Amino acid sequence: MTVDLSYSENNVTPKDQNSLKESVIMPEPQLRSIAVEKAYRKGDLKIPVLRGIDQKVFEGDFLSIIGQSGSGKSTLLHLFGLLDHPDIGEIHLNGERIDDLPAKTRDQLRNHVFGFIFQFYHLLPELSLLENVMVPMMIRHSMWDFWKQKRKFKDQAKEIISKVGLDHRFTHKPSELSGGEMQRAAIARALVLKPKILLADEPTGNLDSKTGGEIIELLNTLNDLDKLTVVMVTHDEAIAKEAKNQVRIVEGRIERLATSKVGVA
Amino acid sequence: MYKALLCMRYLRSRYIALASIISVMLGVATMIVVNSVMSGFTTEMRDRIHGILSDVTVQYNSLSGDEDPEALIEQIRKVVGDDIYALTPTVDIPGMFMSKHYGEYRTQPVMLIGIDPKTKSQVGPWKEYLQSFQETEVDGKKVPPQRSMSEAAGFTLTKEAKAYRKRWIDQNASFQHYHAMNHDHEQVNPIKLKNPIQTVEGIKSEKSKVTTADSVETDSDVPNFEEDDPIEDSIPDSHLFDDLDKNKPVEAADPYELRDIQIIPGAGLTQYFIPDEKTGKLELVEIIKAGDDANIATPNSALPPELKSAAVSLVDIFKSGMSEYDSKLVFVNLKGLQKLRGMLLSTAADDEKGAITSVQIKLKDGADSDKVVAKLKAALPPVFYSVRTWEDQQMPLLSAVDIETTILNILLFLIIAVAGFGILAIFFMIVVEKTRDIGILKSLGASSNGVMSIFLAYGLALGVVGSGVGVVMGLLFVKYINVIEGWLTWVTGRKVFDERIYYFPEIPTSVSASMVIWVAVGAITISVLASILPARRASRLHPVQALRYE
Numbered sequence: 001m002t003v004d005l006s007y008s009e010n011n012v013t014p015k016d017q018n019s020l021k022e023s024v025i026m027p028e029p030q031l032r033s034i035a036v037e038k039a040y041r042k043g044d045l046k047i048p049v050l051r052g053i054d055q056k057v058f059e060g061d062f063l064s065i066i067g068q069s070g071s072g073k074s075t076l077l078h079l080f081g082l083l084d085h086p087d088i089g090e091i092h093l094n095g096e097r098i099d100d101l102p103a104k105t106r107d108q109l110r111n112h113v114f115g116f117i118f119q120f121y122h123l124l125p126e127l128s129l130l131e132n133v134m135v136p137m138m139i140r141h142s143m144w145d146f147w148k149q150k151r152k153f154k155d156q157a158k159e160i161i162s163k164v165g166l167d168h169r170f171t172h173k174p175s176e177l178s179g180g181e182m183q184r185a186a187i188a189r190a191l192v193l194k195p196k197i198l199l200a201d202e203p204t205g206n207l208d209s210k211t212g213g214e215i216i217e218l219l220n221t222l223n224d225l226d227k228l229t230v231v232m233v234t235h236d237e238a239i240a241k242e243a244k245n246q247v248r249i250v251e252g253r254i255e256r257l258a259t260s261k262v263g264v265a
Numbered sequence: 266m267y268k269a270l271l272c273m274r275y276l277r278s279r280y281i282a283l284a285s286i287i288s289v290m291l292g293v294a295t296m297i298v299v300n301s302v303m304s305g306f307t308t309e310m311r312d313r314i315h316g317i318l319s320d321v322t323v324q325y326n327s328l329s330g331d332e333d334p335e336a337l338i339e340q341i342r343k344v345v346g347d348d349i350y351a352l353t354p355t356v357d358i359p360g361m362f363m364s365k366h367y368g369e370y371r372t373q374p375v376m377l378i379g380i381d382p383k384t385k386s387q388v389g390p391w392k393e394y395l396q397s398f399q400e401t402e403v404d405g406k407k408v409p410p411q412r413s414m415s416e417a418a419g420f421t422l423t424k425e426a427k428a429y430r431k432r433w434i435d436q437n438a439s440f441q442h443y444h445a446m447n448h449d450h451e452q453v454n455p456i457k458l459k460n461p462i463q464t465v466e467g468i469k470s471e472k473s474k475v476t477t478a479d480s481v482e483t484d485s486d487v488p489n490f491e492e493d494d495p496i497e498d499s500i501p502d503s504h505l506f507d508d509l510d511k512n513k514p515v516e517a518a519d520p521y522e523l524r525d526i527q528i529i530p531g532a533g534l535t536q537y538f539i540p541d542e543k544t545g546k547l548e549l550v551e552i553i554k555a556g557d558d559a560n561i562a563t564p565n566s567a568l569p570p571e572l573k574s575a576a577v578s579l580v581d582i583f584k585s586g587m588s589e590y591d592s593k594l595v596f597v598n599l600k601g602l603q604k605l606r607g608m609l610l611s612t613a614a615d616d617e618k619g620a621i622t623s624v625q626i627k628l629k630d631g632a633d634s635d636k637v638v639a640k641l642k643a644a645l646p647p648v649f650y651s652v653r654t655w656e657d658q659q660m661p662l663l664s665a666v667d668i669e670t671t672i673l674n675i676l677l678f679l680i681i682a683v684a685g686f687g688i689l690a691i692f693f694m695i696v697v698e699k700t701r702d703i704g705i706l707k708s709l710g711a712s713s714n715g716v717m718s719i720f721l722a723y724g725l726a727l728g729v730v731g732s733g734v735g736v737v738m739g740l741l742f743v744k745y746i747n748v749i750e751g752w753l754t755w756v757t758g759r760k761v762f763d764e765r766i767y768y769f770p771e772i773p774t775s776v777s778a779s780m781v782i783w784v785a786v787g788a789i790t791i792s793v794l795a796s797i798l799p800a801r802r803a804s805r806l807h808p809v810q811a812l813r814y815e
Contacts, residue, residue, distance in 0.1 A: 075809075078808075078809050081708070083809050083812075084807075084808075104712060107707075107710050107712045110708060110709065110710040111710025116708045116709070122701065122704070122708075122812065124271070124705065126271065126278050127270070127274060131270065135706070135709055136709045136710065138267035138270065139267055139709055139715065
């Protein structure tokens with residue numbers, strides 16, 4: 001492997017993607033889990049959730065991970081997004097191991113590289129839609145920096161909210177939005193800092209099929225037009241089929257379903 | 266940035282936090298009010314004590330007095346002359362004060378203090394405490410002082426007191442006359458006179474007629490113009506009572522002239538309050554007032570001491586507001602007391618010099634009283650003299666008040682500590698409630714420290730808002746405390762702050778900026794401390810655990 005992409009604290013943006021393509025012969029997976037195992041403790045009982053997962057996610061891919069409840073699919077997503085540590089195994093981002101980085105760097109990676117959306121949208125109830133979308137910006141920048149560039153950030157946030165089709169709802173609180181609108185708002189929040197990878201945990205799980213379809217449509221558009229890597233976890237086969245690639249997790253192990261277009265972004 | 270934003274939003278949206286704010290606020294307000302009142306009392310009390318006791322007192326250890334006061338004063342001036350603003354010689358001696366009230370003689374133990382009014386006024390605020398210089402209140406109306414402050418203090422009567430003296434002496438004389446005329450008819454006509462002492466005069470006379478019917482004529486009813494030196498009187502002598510009965514004009518030349526010894530007794534010795542049966546209002550009863558005559562008795566300076574008594578004239582009333590002093594002190598003109606005690610030096614040519622028992626010294630501003638005391642102690646033989654500051658003299662009282670204040674402060678601070686525990690509990694609740702939000706923030710890249718600082722800032726904000734409002738409330742309460750007291754009195758129908766007990770017409774307060782700052786900072790610190798534990802818990806929440814359950 002000749003790729004040298006270092007995610008230092010100050011330089012977390014990967015090098016120009018075109019030069020990356022040209023410099024490697026075999027495409028380097030953007031995100032990869034190597035022999036990841038994870039178990040949860042329930043009292044004295046140790047319940048294995050993931051039993052050695054090797055999964056590559058290539059840049060620009062739209063991967064859906066299907067599995068029953070409790071199959072460990074959400075856990076895998078959390079491991080990818082550095083919300084949790086694997087017991088055994090490694091998580092690599094552009095060839096660099098990231099699961100053992102110090103907490104501060106992991107926090108920054110979450111802020112810079114990953115965008116999360118959840119089944120229950122998880123918007124902050126005290127804040128308006130616009131403020132919710134601006135939270136990642138507030139987290140990234142110090143108070144002083146944020147104040148200085150407030151207008152710019154606001155415009156960025158408004159732009160992204162328009163993109164998900166909520167431009168008439170800037171000042172509304174989450175409780176005043178419908179489920180689909182909340183999920184769109186969550187997507188806007190996940191995208192506002194232009195992440196490299198979007199991690200979606202059952203994004204349609206709480207929506208009716210029509211609204212869920214719209215959300216998948218939106219994810220597909222983002223994947224197609226913006227070359228955004230999307231990893232989606234779902235238990236719904238119909239939804240999963242919308243993705244470019246699908247894998248199934250059964251009892252903590254990967255069961256490949258379709259391998260079309262792997263590695264081709 | 267998100268920390269400040271969330272902190273503000275939580276503050277505005279969580280009404281439960283209002284409870285913490287209110288508890289902090291009440292604690293802070295209470296502390297400020299209690300501290301202000303306590304320090305107001307202390308300051309007022311210290312001022313009054315200090316007013317009566319001079320900065321430094323040099324006391325001669327024997328009551329017979331230092332026979333060479335000039336040498337002593339010279340010595341004092343030589344040692345610490347640079348620090349002295351003024352000094353005055355005094356004679357302090359325990360004695361008895363006798364006045365007649367409703368026909369009964371009341372004898373009270375007192376401290377007689379012979380002073381020279383001119384120098385005494387320089388040593389401390391003394392003149393201000395004399396009734397003739399104070400504003401009085403009669404039937405709810407303010408009566409301006411009888412004398413202006415520019416007038417020098419002295420053992421002289423005011424115009425009003427002079428008129429009063431003339432009136433009662435005249436009335437007495439006419440009563441004597443009338444009584445003498447009607448003597449043969451054996452009838453007593455109780456004449457209503459203004460002074461309660463004289464109101465019962467008739468009864469007293471009647472009594473004496475019954476018991477000592479034969480002696481009445483010679484004893485009390487006949488004016489005795491010969492007797493002109495009251496100092497020669499001594500106790501079991503019945504003349505004493507003649508003096509008190511005021512049955513004789515003082516001197517042939519000027520019947521209204523004051524006696525040789527003039528006194529200014531404390532208000533507690535000359536008046537008291539009784540509640541009116543119908544209205545419940547307190548009414549002032551004057552036993553004796555300026556212009557009247559009374560008696561004092563005291564040991565003389567001989568060895569062994571003998572009791573000497575004399576009829577004296579009241580020229581004024583002393584009212585400092587410290588009941589301890591007002592019920593104990595009787596100021597006497599220095600010459601008179603020296604004469605009564607036989608302290609005037611026979612060798613002195615002009616008969617003007619007398620022995621003294623202590624010298625009161627007022628220091629210049631900024632002089633170190635402890636140093637002065639140390640110097641004086643070194644210079645004056647401790648066998649004969651003791652040197653003390655006014656604080657030394659009132660040490661037990663002052664330190665008791667200090668301890669009281671400290672204990673009260675500790676107890677009150679516990680109130681704020683209780684508020685702190687309230688914050689702790691409420692914050693734990695909020696952390697549990699906000700578990701999911703904490704998970705979201707972490708998934709968006711917030712650090713553990715960032716999450717912790719949200720809750721610390723929340724605690725800080727609660728503390729700042731609570732103590733800010735508390736400070737404002739406390740200060741307003743202190744400012745309008747007398748209005749509030751009046752209102753409370755009206756509501757409860759019972760006097761909350763009884764000026765009879767404290768002699769303060771109003772509740773004294775004194776707000777010190779440093780105290781307010783300390784209380785506010787303390788309250789804020791406690792709120793922040795109380796939020797540390799919940800904040801740590803929040804920061805340690807695992808994002809996956811936080812997000813897992815809906």
